[in-house]
Amino acid sequence: MEKDRRLIIAGNWKMNKTVAEALDLVKGLKRNLIQVKELDIVVCPPFTALSEVSREIIDSNIRLGAQNMSEQSVGACTGEIAAEFLKEFLVRYVILGHSERRQHQEESNALIARKVAAAHAASLKPIVCVGETLEDREDGKTEAVVEGQLTGSLSGISTGQAKETIIAYEPVWAIGTGKTATSEQAQDVHAFIRSKLESLYDAAVAKQTRIQYGGSVKPVNARELMSQPDIDGALVGGASLDVRSFSDIVNNSIWPPNIMLSLVIGFLTFILVVICAILMVLILVQLPKKDAGAGLAFGGGTAEAIFGAGASTPLAQITKYCAGIFLALALALSALNAYRSNLGDRLLKQEAARQAAKTPTTPATEPAPTEPPTVTPSGTEPETGETGASAEANQPEGEAAETPPKPTPATKPNPNNWFS
Numbered sequence: 139m140e141k142d143r144r145l146i147i148a149g150n151w152k153m154n155k156t157v158a159e160a161l162d163l164v165k166g167l168k169r170n171l172i173q174v175k176e177l178d179i180v181v182c183p184p185f186t187a188l189s190e191v192s193r194e195i196i197d198s199n200i201r202l203g204a205q206n207m208s209e210q211s212v213g214a215c216t217g218e219i220a221a222e223f224l225k226e227f228l229v230r231y232v233i234l235g236h237s238e239r240r241q242h243q244e245e246s247n248a249l250i251a252r253k254v255a256a257a258h259a260a261s262l263k264p265i266v267c268v269g270e271t272l273e274d275r276e277d278g279k280t281e282a283v284v285e286g287q288l289t290g291s292l293s294g295i296s297t298g299q300a301k302e303t304i305i306a307y308e309p310v311w312a313i314g315t316g317k318t319a320t321s322e323q324a325q326d327v328h329a330f331i332r333s334k335l336e337s338l339y340d341a342a343v344a345k346q347t348r349i350q351y352g353g354s355v356k357p358v359n360a361r362e363l364m365s366q367p368d369i370d371g372a373l374v375g376g377a378s379l380d381v382r383s384f385s386d387i388v389n390n391s392i393w394p395p396n397i398m399l400s401l402v403i404g405f406l407t408f409i410l411v412v413i414c415a416i417l418m419v420l421i422l423v424q425l426p427k428k429d430a431g432a433g434l435a436f437g438g439g440t441a442e443a444i445f446g447a448g449a450s451t452p453l454a455q456i457t458k459y460c461a462g463i464f465l466a467l468a469l470a471l472s473a474l475n476a477y478r479s480n481l482g483d484r485l486l487k488q489e490a491a492r493q494a495a496k497t498p499t500t501p502a503t504e505p506a507p508t509e510p511p512t513v514t515p516s517g518t519e520p521e522t523g524e525t526g527a528s529a530e531a532n533q534p535e536g537e538a539a540e541t542p543p544k545p546t547p548a549t550k551p552n553p554n555n556w557f558s
């Protein structure tokens with residue numbers, strides 16, 4: 139369904155993926171999702187993989203998020219990461235107040251509110267998580283708990299900042315359990331959150347703020363959830379760790395064109411199975427003689443019925459047509475599947491060619507970069523003029539006008555970069 143708010147699908151990788159695994163995952167996502175322009179795609183790897191993943195997605199439609207940050211900007215905070223450090227890797231989003239942190243690190247609403255303020259001060263977009271436990275829900279306290287977390291976590295946040303904040307409603311009982319809230323349950327709480335945003339701020343904030351759903355989002359339930367009027371995206375945990383399932387969640391959230399292709403393939407596959415069953419029955423009823431056995435059924439008699447010069451009986455005629463339809467469908471399906479799986483690669487090549495055509499030719503005297511690329515602290519003089527363009531390429535669509543100045547990490551051109 140058409141929504142005013144742009145959908146945002148974010149993958150929360152949690153404490154998963156080494157650098158090598160993270161690169162594999164993000165390369166697959168780039169290939170599968172390069173054609174997606176309809177929504178914002180965000181990946182939130184562990185801190186240790188931010189640098190490599192950032193370089194990998196710099197020219198793509200995938201944006202980078204972090205899973206947490208400190209409320210402090212610098213200083214004696216052992217083990218903490220400040221917002222400015224995240225910006226060095228072109229991080230644009232940061233998950234705050236996830237229920238796992240509320241539970242295991244005992245993060246309070248007050249602390250989360252300070253982190254939200256620190257994120258805004260650094261022009262990062264916070265994804266603020268709220269959600270009730272099973273006990274809360276069974277005691278009828280869902281709205282009270284969600285309201286308390288929302289109000290507490292946004293304490294001190296201005297109207298302008300609230301519009302740039304993303305809320306993730308994640309019922310704790312649905313996280314990593316395989317139990318998804320029904321689309322009605324989720325929609326009810328989302329509508330409630332929107333009404334609270336209106337009372338905390340104003341109608342414009344309520345209308346513009348994106349509210350994601352999180353908790354066992356999978357390819358099979360993504361479309362139904364995203365079609366709810368107040369659900370503006372998903373925060374995906376387990377299913378974001380696999381290229382196919384995260385790509386399917388993104389694709390299933392879009393209507394059409396990718397869904398259309400999947401539906402056509404699904405429909406044709408169903409017809410193929412039906413025709414195949416009919417064909418089997420037809421062949422078996424045309425056994426040349428009683429008890430002749432399947433060997434004979436699939437031997438000369440069948441070959442004659444299907445490929446013979448002239449089918450003598452009506453049954454043999456029908457068999458012939460069914461076999462023809464079966465072969466045509468099988469060919470069409472393999473072509474469509476090949477088209478679907480090669481789509482990403484072809485689009486990547488087209489995009490690479492487009493970027494190459496735009497890049498001015500390097501003078502023959504200038505040596506080509508040989509060092510591996512590095513991301514260095516902002517403020518450091520870049521060694522080439524590529525930085526601005528790269529940052530621009532990772533700029534979310536539709537945000538340019540509202541987004542405060544972007545971080546300006548100094549990046550060297552990546553010799554292995556897809557587009558350089």
Ligand code: PGA
Pocket residue numbers: 150308312313314315316352353354355373374375376377
């Ligand atoms: P899940 O996790 O999709 O594995 O349930 C969601 C989350 O914790 O953000």
